[in-house]
Amino acid sequence: MNYSLQKGIAAVEMTILLPFMLLLVFATGELGRFLFQYNTLTKLVRDAGLYLGAHADTRQTSTLPNPFIDAECGNCIAETKNLLLYGKTTVGTSPILKGLTAGDITISELPVGSRRLVISVSYNWQPLLGEQLTTFGLGNEIDLSFNLNTNYAVTAL
Template sequence: MLRLSRQKGLAAVEATLVLPIMLLLLLAIGEFGRMLYEYNTLTKAVRAGARTASVSPNAGNFDVTLVQGKTKNMILYGQETVGTKTVLPGLKAEDITITPTMIGDDTYVEIHVSYDWQPIFGETFNTFFGNSISLNFPLQTSMTMRALL
């Protein structure tokens, strides 16, 4: 009997020690999953933008105002016209680079996007030693597609 009464508080002490580590691990897994989701969304948006640029009627001579505008709108809003909400929060037109390239008689459209990923739970992680680790980093993706005339 005496031995059981000493063990009663041990579970509470173990839970107090393990719970913060488990919560930190769960939050890190959630943030990693969210980052992968946003990278996948960004890649699909760039693929849709490259497809829009490659099938546009003016893709051969690559009219800057028409084709690039439609392409950027497709990447930003998921449609060829200006929308109200971007596919990713904080994605801007300045993050998108569209470069037409002539190889022989063919025109290729290369699209590169650099998106600054922002974690939900803070931009830095403070360590126990007084240092902080930045959690911001760019998600970069690119796509090259031949323009269909």
């Protein structure tokens, strides 16, 4: 075999393998990003839960206000949501996790009268390179986004 033919074969092999290698690299990167964002979300929910547990009962009674609303707990719900979104109790400029909104966060006392507060977050995770994987006309596109759900329960002090 001559040298120019070997270079041609190597180019063809590289052309065939390159898409699979790139897919592997990008998939590994997305998996790492997913794990990082899920870890960040669980840490934010835990920190917000600890804050809420310490600030939910400003009256220091045996029961929480019923209904459990901001006006009855010194804005503890809004401050907890801000802490979860921005990392501080005041409104920030952009959320720590892109796409996370206050509407994704639910704070409730379950069961009522138990002083057990549950923070539930449903975060719609989006891949960096696009929401859908194209099938190049071979079927329906594959949706790559999904919800990350996490809950944290704490007893109000």
